[in-house]
Structure formats: structure tokens, C-alpha cells
Amino acid sequence: xxxIEVKDLSFSYDxxxxxxxxxxxxxxxxxxxxxxxxxxxxxxxxAKLLAGLLAPNKGEIKIGGTALxxxxxxxxxxxxxxxxxxxxNQFIGSTVRDDIAxxxxxxxxxxxKMDEIINTYAAYVSMQDxxxxxxxxxxxxxxxxxxxxxxxxxxxxxxxxxxxxxxLDPKGRKEVGELIHALHQKKQLTILSITHxxxxxxxxxxxxVLNKGKIYxxxxxxxxxxxxxxxxNIGLDIPYIYELRAKYxxxxxxxxxxxxxxxxxxxxxxxxxx
Amino acid sequence: xxxxxxxxxxPLDTPIHRLDPRAKIIAMLIMLxxxxxxxxxxxxxxxxxxxxxxLLLAKxxxxxxxxxxxxxxxxxIFLLIINIFSIKEGRLLLAYGFLEIYSGALLQTFYIVVRxxxxxxxxxxxxxxxxxxxxxxxxxxxxxxxxxFKVPAHxxxxxxxxxxxxxxxxxxxxxxxxxAQKSRGVDYEEGKLKDKIxxxxxxxxPLFAVAFQRADDLANAMEARGYIPGHERTRYKVLKYHSGxxxxxxxxxxxxxSMIVWSIVL
Numbered sequence: 001x002x003x004i005e006v007k008d009l010s011f012s013y014d015x016x017x018x019x020x021x022x023x024x025x026x027x028x029x030x031x032x033x034x035x036x037x038x039x040x041x042x043x044x045x046x047a048k049l050l051a052g053l054l055a056p057n058k059g060e061i062k063i064g065g066t067a068l069x070x071x072x073x074x075x076x077x078x079x080x081x082x083x084x085x086x087x088x089n090q091f092i093g094s095t096v097r098d099d100i101a102x103x104x105x106x107x108x109x110x111x112x113k114m115d116e117i118i119n120t121y122a123a124y125v126s127m128q129d130x131x132x133x134x135x136x137x138x139x140x141x142x143x144x145x146x147x148x149x150x151x152x153x154x155x156x157x158x159x160x161x162x163x164x165x166x167x168l169d170p171k172g173r174k175e176v177g178e179l180i181h182a183l184h185q186k187k188q189l190t191i192l193s194i195t196h197x198x199x200x201x202x203x204x205x206x207x208x209v210l211n212k213g214k215i216y217x218x219x220x221x222x223x224x225x226x227x228x229x230x231x232x233n234i235g236l237d238i239p240y241i242y243e244l245r246a247k248y249x250x251x252x253x254x255x256x257x258x259x260x261x262x263x264x265x266x267x268x269x270x271x272x273x274x
Numbered sequence: 275x276x277x278x279x280x281x282x283x284x285p286l287d288t289p290i291h292r293l294d295p296r297a298k299i300i301a302m303l304i305m306l307x308x309x310x311x312x313x314x315x316x317x318x319x320x321x322x323x324x325x326x327x328x329l330l331l332a333k334x335x336x337x338x339x340x341x342x343x344x345x346x347x348x349x350x351i352f353l354l355i356i357n358i359f360s361i362k363e364g365r366l367l368l369a370y371g372f373l374e375i376y377s378g379a380l381l382q383t384f385y386i387v388v389r390x391x392x393x394x395x396x397x398x399x400x401x402x403x404x405x406x407x408x409x410x411x412x413x414x415x416x417x418x419x420x421x422x423f424k425v426p427a428h429x430x431x432x433x434x435x436x437x438x439x440x441x442x443x444x445x446x447x448x449x450x451x452x453x454a455q456k457s458r459g460v461d462y463e464e465g466k467l468k469d470k471i472x473x474x475x476x477x478x479x480p481l482f483a484v485a486f487q488r489a490d491d492l493a494n495a496m497e498a499r500g501y502i503p504g505h506e507r508t509r510y511k512v513l514k515y516h517s518g519x520x521x522x523x524x525x526x527x528x529x530x531x532s533m534i535v536w537s538i539v540l
Binding site for chain 2: 084090111
């Protein structure tokens with residue numbers, strides 16, 4: 001079943017400057033999709049539209065068959081979880097515990113049930129030992145993990161990530177990246193991640209490339225990176241591993257790995273066969 | 275940022291810390307009224323002993339309580355000077371040219387200072403033993419009856435708790451902008467008044483811009499997580515009165531009652 005359907009979506013803050021025009025795509029349940037593009041390509045606006053924080057000028061967004069509009073948005077909120085870029089600006093509670101509880105309180109979860117839910121989701125993101133910590137004593141990566149727990153506690157059908165790792169240090173980025181990967185693999189969560197970190201596309205099923213408010217490419221990661229020049233034409237890089245694969249392909253060596261270790265393995269085995 | 279500052283919460287686990295914030299707020303208000311009743315020094319000694327006992331129970335370090343008085347020194351000196359010139363009662367203690375000091379002036383100042391001391395100790399008892407968020411929760415509960423008169427109790431509490439949550443971040447941001455502007459040659463310390471005002475402007479404008487950006491982000495995050503102002507919400511923390519709370523309220527009420535009687539009899 002198509003979980004997310006976007007049809008002819010257009011949006012502009014100012015009539016003369018379109019931010020997004022005629023965006024259409026559909027995503028299956030349980031898929032991991034990455035949206036890449038330059039600054040100003042309309043990525044974050046698309047995230048806000050999908051989360052129902054902005055209303056489109058034209059077109060329609062359907063989540064699980066229900067169209068997002070002013071009447072449905074309140075009941076649809078719990079289905080769409082979004083994690084934003086700045087770790088500090090989305091930490092609402094004064095402790096980890098309170099922050100995870102915030103969404104539950106809004107969705108009228110009875111007080112007696114909250115502790116159990118909080119403990120479960122804090123454990124999901126490995127923050128169970130930090131429940132009473134204040135945000136000022138947590139790292140950026142930990143704060144983002146709490147934000148993810150807060151969103152997951154509402155049991156959304158989609159997890160939207162709006163550059164959730166871009167303000168983190170390399171360690172935090174790795175932690176959060178691995179968590180997202182695990183959520184997709186183990187919990188079959190539908191994930192839509194907006195990023196300008198092209199390396200994140202390595203784990204994705206689909207990649208949507210946005211350029212100047214339009215969809216430039218919508219393809220499987222494998223397919224998209226077969227031709228590196230295609231993306232380089234609009235000034236985007238491709239993941240290192242695919243760059244390497246493309247180079248080997250020129251010599252007739254077709255590698256299949258998505259990570260460096262796997263590729264090293266493939267390469268030395270290749271040597272053995274010769 | 276680990277200094278002992280007046281109004282700061284001290285995370286300890288004592289019977290006073292565990293009391294219900296509502297009971298503590300009400301008890302504080304009762305005590306403030308009691309302190310302002312004109313009972314003379316006898317009453318202050320009784321109230322002082324009770325407050326001191328509470329502070330001891332709450333394991334407040336002596337230094338912490340003293341640090342609360344430091345900002346008051348200037349005010350006390352100011353009060354003393356005003357009183358010396360305005361109160362001409364009691365015995366004449368000192369006459370030096372136009373300066374005449376009467377015992378009444380000193381006594382009056384002493385009373386005011388004692389009252390201030392007691393007030394600060396009472397408020398310290400509350401703020402140092404109650405988490406800011408519990409405090410706002412207590413205020414929210416206490417304001418609830420006013421909902422009938424369209425007082426947005428929950429929204430007020432939410433605003434206070436968010437403000438408390440963001441104060442350290444805004445301070446950090448101020449420091450960062452100040453350093454950034456200093457590195458561009460802005461001088462905050464020296465120069466004429468006009469230059470100083472311009473320097474402060476170079477701090478305030480970016481600070482506001484960043485604060486608005488933050489507010490926008492926060493509003494988005496809250497909305498995305500289903501927050502609708504004015505709508506019904508459940509609460510994670512539910513306040514409940516325990517026996518300790520009743521004891522505190524009883525003692526505070528008894529103290530107030532006896533102070534009222536005392537001030538009438540006197």
C-alpha cells in the first residue's frame with residue numbers, strides 16, 4: 001500500500017517566487033526515502049508541508065489514504081512524527097522524561113500509562129539512563145535521540161527527519177544515523193529523511209533529488225548513482241562508495257557493496273579469482 | 275555556572291524537597307503575610323526560628339542563604355540613610371552639625387531589615403527546594419479555579435516553564451554574540467554614552483533575530499507534536515497532597531493566627 005501520496009503539490013511564500021512546483025511522488029509503507037538537494041531547493045518546506053505545518057497552495061498530500069487539510073490535521077498529527085534540525089529548539093520539557101511526555105500529554109494518554117511508554121521509547125533510543133537529565137547536560141546527539149523517542153512514543157506511521165543530523169558533531173551524527181538505520185531495519189518504520197549529507201543515501205531505498213523546487217530525480221539509490229555525472233551536473237556529489245563503484249565499472253568490475261568493509265572484501269576475493 | 279545564586283534550585287532529597295509545590299507556595303504566602311504583621315521583635319524571633327528550622331530540614335548550606343543577602347546590602351544602606359533623615363523619634367543618639375541620629379531611625383531600619391531577611395529566607399525555602407517545573411505546575415493547579423474567569427492558567431504555566439527552560443540558552447547566545455561583535459571591534463566597556471548605546475544595539479538586534487527564530491522553531495515542534503493551546507491535555511505529573519503538606523499548612527496557619535492575635539493585643 002502507498003503510505004504517502006503527494007500529487008501536484010505547489011507552494012510559495014511569496015506569489016512571484018515559487019518554492020515548490022508540481023511535486024508528485026508516492027512512497028510504500030516501510031520504505032526509507034532520502035530527499036537531497038541544495039539549500040533553497042525547497043527541502044525543508046516540503047517537510048513542513050508533509051507534517052501539516054504549512055498548507056499547500058495547490059495539490060494534495062495523502063497519508064494512508066486520508067488527505068491532509070484543516071479538518072483532518074488534528075487527528076493526523078499523531079501519524080506523522082517530525083524531528084527538526086536544531087536539537088535545542090525542539091526540547092520542550094525540562095528533563096528527558098518530561099520531553100517524551102509532552103507529546104503523550106497532547107494526545108490525551110492517561111497519566112498512569114505514561115511511565116511505561118516513556119521507559120519503552122527511552123530504551124529504544126538508548127537514553128534510559130538519562131531520564132532525569134536536563135537538556136543542558138546532554139550532547140546534541142543525545143538531544144536528537146530524545147526528540148526521536150518523543151516522536152516515536154506517539155506511534156507515528158511515518159518518521160520525518162528534517163536535517164536532523166546537520167547540527168551534530170561527527171559522533172552524534174553517527175549515533176543518530178545508526179539509530180535511524182536500525183529503526184528502519186528492525187521496526188519497519190517508514191522513514192523520510194531530508195538531508196544535504198549525501199552519504200545518508202547509502203542506506204536508503206529511494207532517493208528523491210530536489211532542484212529549484214522541482215523533482216529532479218526519483219529513483220532507487222543503486223540506479224541513481226550509476227551515472228555520477230547526472231548529479232554532478234546540478235552540483236551535487238555522490239556517496240564515496242558509489243563514486244568508487246562507478247570508477248571500477250569503467251574497467252568492467254561491477255561491485256555490489258554499500259559499505260567500505262564489504263567493498264574491501266569483494267575486492268580481495270576478486271584478486272583471488274584471477 | 276555552578277555558583278550559588280539566589281533563587282536557584284538545589285537538587286537535594288529532603289522532606290522539604292518532597293513537599294507538594296502547592297503546599298509550599300501557599301505556606302510561603304501565609305508566611306509573607308505573617309512577616310508583615312506589626313508584632314515587634316518577639317514575633318520575628320518566633321517566625322525566624324520556624325524558617326530557620328525549615329532551612330535546616332532542607333539541608334540548605336549556610337553560604338547559600340548568606341549569598342541571598344549580598345544584593346541587599348546597598349538597599350539596606352539606602353534605607354538607613356533615608357530613615358536617619360526622616361525619622362526623628364526616640365532618643366537623640368548623635369548630633370553633628372545638621373546630622374541628628376535618633377534611636378527610632380535605627381530601630382525602624384532594623385525592623386525593616388529583619389523583615390527583608392525573613393522574606394528572603396522564606397522565598398529561598400521555596401525556590402531552592404522546588405524544581406522550576408514543579409513550581410509552575412503548582413501555580414497552574416492553584417490558578418485552575420480562575421479558569422472560570424477566563425484566566426488561561428495552563429497557558430501561563432506553559433509560558434513560564436518554557437521561559438525558564440530557555441533562559442540559559444539565551445544567556446549563552448548573548449555571550450556568543452558579544453564575543454562575535456567584540457572580535458569585530460565593538461567595545462562594550464569604554465567610550466561615550468552614545469557609543470555604548472550603539473554597542474548595545476549591535477547586541478540586541480541579532481539577539482532578537484535569533485530569539486524569534488528559536489520561537490518559530492519551538493512553535494513548529496510543539497504544533498507537530500500535537501499541542502493546541504486551550505485544548506484539553508492529560509498531565510504526566512499529577513500532584514497529590516500528603517501528610518507532610520497538611521502539617522506544613524497547619525503550622526503556617528497557626529503561626530499566622532498567633533501573629534494576628536499578637537499584633538492586636540500589642
